[in-house]
Amino acid sequence: MIGFRFNTIGVSDAISMGTRGMCYSLQSRDLIADSIETVMSAQWYDGNISIPGCDKNGVKEADMIGFRFNTIGVSDAISMGTRGMCYSLQSRDLIADSIETVMSAQWYDGNISIPGCDKNMPGTIMAMGRLNRPSIMIYGGTIKPGHFEGHTFDIVSAFQVYGEFVSGSISDEERTNVLKHSCPGAGACGGMYTANTMASAIEAMGMSLPYSSSTPAEDPLKLDECRLAGKYILDLIKMDLKPKDIITPNSLRNAMVTVMALGGSTNAVLHLIAIARSVGLNLTLDDFQKVSDAVPFLADLKPSGKYVMEDIHKIGGTPAVLKYLLELGYLDGDCITVTGKTLAENAKLFPSLSEGQQIIRPPTNPIKETGHIQILYGNLAPDGSVAKITGKEGLYFSGPALVFEGEESMIAAISEDPASFKGKVVVIRGEGPKGGPGMPEMLTPTSAIMGAGLGKEVALLTDGRFSGGSHGYVVGHICPEAQEGGPIGLIENGDIITIDISKRRMDVQLTDKELDERRKSWTAPPYKADRGVLYKYIKNVQSASNGCMPGTIMAMGRLNRPSIMIYGGTIKPGHFEGHTFDIVSAFQVYGEFVSGSISDEERTNVLKHSCPGAGACGGMYTANTMASAIEAMGMSLPYSSSTPAEDPLKLDECRLAGKYILDLIKMDLKPKDIITPKSLRNAMVTVMALGGSTNAVLHLIAIARSVGLNLTLDDFQKVSDAVPFLADLKPSGKYVMEDIHKIGGTPAVLRYLLELGYLDGDCITVTGKTLAENAKLFPSLSEGQQIIRPPTNPIKETGHIQILYGNLAPDGSVAKITGKEGLYFSGPALVFEGEESMIAAISEDPASFKGKVVVIRGEGPKGGPGMPEMLTPTSAIMGAGLGKEVALLTDGRFSGGSHGYVVGHICPEAQEGGPIGLIENGDIITIDISKRRMDVQLTEKELDERRKSWTAPPYKADRGVLYKYIKNVQSASNGCVTDE
Structure with missing residues (x-):
């Protein structure tokens, strides 16, 4: 037994039933509570072609249970030079958020992450730091260089060749040959660019295994590293050695030293600041300057040098480099690492740099990131609430409040006294979007109530939400929520609450004066998170009535490119001794057990049979509700929502999607053509008719907003008034989604609803046909089926290094100065609003740039947005042979592949009124590295005069992830963090 483990949270009695049920379905051993669960997170990308599976095998060999999940990864090589780069840096935080989310939600003991590109590594390390559970990063590995006619190429060659071509120094054929040989295989960009910089820094920091940063992606040793990770993660768990024990001020300094010595990317400044903050440490620009003052630039590596990371591998790898830096006294050898040994102890185990190597120089010769759904108002929910009323529980409930804070x-x-709940209106508050935070689902409470046989004798109200598996007399989404001062936060035990569905009201028997008196003494409870993904969510999220805005369909709507959603499919029900079970059975059995109606053995049998295979939860719960609604909306193929996950027809659907997506592209048929007011109403109708989850209210509002439409609670009420609840489906009924599949599937249901006049058949779908045209192609509901009732008999109603200041960068900037370009530059400004205009100008007349200080602004964290990398501009400058004759300044950032006289991260940025936004063509700018200053030859008075007439440009995004990023992101000097 290994002391306290996080996954014990996931298997404790009150909340473990679903977890245990699902683990049985995975054929995990019965002693699941005694198993160590390790998760492998990776950026799902074809660049690391041989790695998948090896990490999981290593975990299995270490006698642990391994689960895999994927996060996202933006390729800077692909997005560079386009507005796509706006998405680059913020993806770091999205990666961190996604890993933090899955690790936290599912209580894994340890994390092995396999990133491969620039922001992916800091993103994974930031998540590890926030979570502080035993973790190891495996770098996906570097690419090998390409070769052609005696020349060596890499990805930067592909960018730089553009400048060479437009300046006329090479032909189009020569350019094409460079492009063909710049990426000869798998792996991250090969020079000491951002990926290899961060990999090396993280290895020096102690968060990856020795050789991780220098072993090429296609070298068999990379597979060995993946297998070894299982042993080391188990050792870390046994030792209780966590990221906050490893990432310390001294180990962060080791990372900075390594960046400096290797001539690493300026992005390391952003990323190491962010990593430090993830573990509660403060790293500043001045810290980088101190290290830069003390450590020489020793490595002759691209982009400014000759060699690539594969060459480091050949001369002994990163461990040999670190051993050398230890011998020189630059590193702190006492820092602990993921091997369980110190950096110095690791170094003793590995050979020194190869004798005679020319890459790492001696210091003496250096170089330099929803009708059973009812909308209720009243004095308890002035901004609305969502009730799930099937009719079985009646249309009226009144009783004394029984209040719980969570x-x-x-x-x-x-658990202690189920009988005491009889006749009560249970109020669970502090579970809203901000209060929860994240608006948790109340499936455990409703399951406990139903399991205790109190379904008709207890009402449950909450500012949280309900699982599609919840049923009973339940009202959620109460707005305003308690955290924001809503009336639900003022209720006291014993207050009489009345819920009248016929009047669509929910009221507490208190006068406005009595509520006002209570409000005077009320104070907002502290938020339950003060950093990380939940805090960012708290800062951004709107109320439940507004869809909890800042999902796949939402992304499709925002992008508005031809898209099809394929639902993964529903699970089949489980069977045991004549009973049928599903995931809700696993939750509900807890209430049955604590009320004494079943034995522990009976409970265990339910758990063992609740999840008999693959697929989403089987009833008309949220997954199947949304899948059905989306099929009715026209965004998935016919049968997508009703075909079970393990049915061969699901594979056929996946194959067919290729044909249909091509058709959509040819027709230029996009989501905004499909998701319309009428198709959204079709979705609502389907939710109502099938008795779908209340979560559909949140999700359909959010989907509507993603395409610029406004859907309100009242729209749901109108549909609920017009459409009966027809489907005898779980949770309130008898059947599951597999049964719908057996009687004709969702197309047959939609055909029936069309025949009844509830749906608009003229709405276009992803088949290229209308809903009505689709319906004619499929059979009707099976004769004699008992699941879908006629309306006459309804159920009811549903993100080298010098830190420069000066009057151009009062809050700092980051210069990448290798020494080749000199320590001083002065010249007239040539100003561009964004990199596109600069690229157009240099393409027309490269010679006009000679002697100029090029200023590219409006590319900062908020202005870009996302602080795009300026590799295309620097490549054009270098390719045109102007590397020593042009300086480039920006409030954006630079790729690790950028070199030349470049200064980025200028703060404040132009969007925020920084001096860079006041520069005009011809202003003389001086960059003096020896003084660590960058100044424009203007007096303070002249700058102030320009400031008076300056106005902030409009943001370049007004919705979606970039807008959320703009609202949250801090300056480059603060690491562009978004979670504080």
Whole structure:
């Protein structure tokens, strides 16, 4: 037994039933609570072609259970020079957020992450730091260089060749040959660019295994590293050695030293600041300057030098480099690493740099990131709420309030005395979008109530939400939520609450004066998170009535490019001794057990049979509700929502999607053509008719907003008034989605609803046909089926290094100065609003740039947005042979592949009123590295005069991830973090 482990949270009685049920379905051993669960997170990308599976095998060999999940990864090589680069840096935080989310939500003991590109590594390390659970990063590995006619190429060659071509120094054929040989295989960009910089820094920091940063992607040793990671993660868990034990001020300094010695990317400044903050440490620009003052630039590596990371591998790898830096006294050898040994202890185990190598120089010769759904108002929900009323529980409930601050206390109370709940209106508050945070689902409380046989004798109100698996007399999404001062936060035990569905009201028997008196003494509870993904969510999220805005369909709507959603499919129900079970059974059995109606053995049998295979939860819960709604909306192929996950027809659907997506592209048929007010109403109708989850209210509002449409709570009410609840489906009914599949599937249901006049058949779908045209192609519901009732008999109603200041960068900037370009540059400004205009200008007349200080602004964290990398401009300058004759300044950032006289990260940025936004063509700018200053020859008075007439340009995004990023991101000097 290994002391306290995080996954013990996931298997404790009150909340473990679904977890255990699902683990049985994965054929994990019965002693699941005694198993160590390690997760492998990776950027799913074809660049690392041989790695998948090896990490999981290593975990299995170490006698642990391994689970895999993927996060995202933006390729800078692909997005560079386009507005796509706006998405680059913010992806670091999205990666961190996604890993933090899965690790936290599913309580894994340890994390092995396999990133491969620039922001992916800091993103994974930031997540590790926030979570502080035993973790190892495996670098996906560097690419090998390309060769052609005696020349050596890499990805930067592909960018730089453009400048050479437009300046006329090479032909189009020569340019094409460079492009063909710049990426000869798998792996991250090969020079000491951002990926290899961060990989090396992270190895020096102690968060990856020795040789991780220098072993090429296609070298068999990379597979060995993946297998070894299982042993080392187990050792870390046994030692309880966590990221905050490894990432310390001294180990961060080791990382900075390594960046300096290797001539690493300026992005390391952003990323190491962010990594430091993830573990609660403060790293500043001045810290980098101190290290830069003390450590020489020793490595003759691209982009400014001759060699690539594969060459480092050949001369002993990163461990040999670190050993050398230790011998020179630059590194702190006492820092602990993921091997469980110190950096110095690791170094003793590995050979020194190869004798006679020419890459790492001696210091003496150096170089330099929803009708059973009812909308209720009243004095308890002035901004609305969502009730799930199937009719079985009646249309009226009144009783004294029984108030709980969060679901945990309610579960504890009902476990002790279920009978005391009879006749009560249970109020669970502090579970809203901001209060939860994240608006948790109350499936455990509703399952406990139903399991205790109190379904008709207890009402449950919450500012949280409900699983599609919840049923009973339940009202959620109460707005305003308690955290924001809503009336639900003022309720006291014993207050009489009345829920009247016929009047669509929910009221507490208190006068406005009595509520006002309570409000005077109310104070907002502290937020439950003060950093990380949940805090960012708290800062951004709107109310439940507004869809909890800042999902696949939402992304499709924002992008508006031809798209099809393929639903993964529903699970089949489980069977045991004549009973049928699903995931809700696993939750509900807890209430049955604590009320004494079943034995522990009976409970265990339910758990073992609740998840008999693959697929989403089987009833008309949220997954199947949304899948059905989206099929009715026209964004998935016919049968997508009803075909079970393990049915061969699901594979056929996946194959067919290729044909249909091509058709959509040819027709130029996009999501905004499909997701319309009428198709959204079709989705709502389907939700209502099938008795779908209340979560559909949130999700359909958000989907509507993603395409610029406004869907309100009242729209749901109108549909609910017009459409009966027809489907006898779980959770309130008898059947599951597999049963719908057996009687004709969702197309047959939609055909029936069309025949009844509830749906608009003229809406276009991803087949290129209308909903009505699709319906004619498929059979009707099976004769004699008992699941979908006629309306006459309904159920009811549904993100070299010098830090420069000066009057151009009062809050700092980052210069990448290798020494080749000199320590001083002065010249007239040539100003561009964004990199596109600079590229157009240099393409027309490269010679006009000679002697100029090129200023590219409006590319900062908020202005870009996302602080794009300026590799295309620097490549054009270098390719045109102007590397020593042009300086480039920007409030954006530079790729690790950028070199020349470049200064980035200028703060404040132009978007925020920084001096860089006041520069005019011809202003003389001086960059003096020896003084660490960058100044424009203007007096403070002259700058102030320009400032008076300056106005902030409009943001370049007004919705979606970039807008969220703009609202949250801090300056480059603060690491562009978004979670504080």
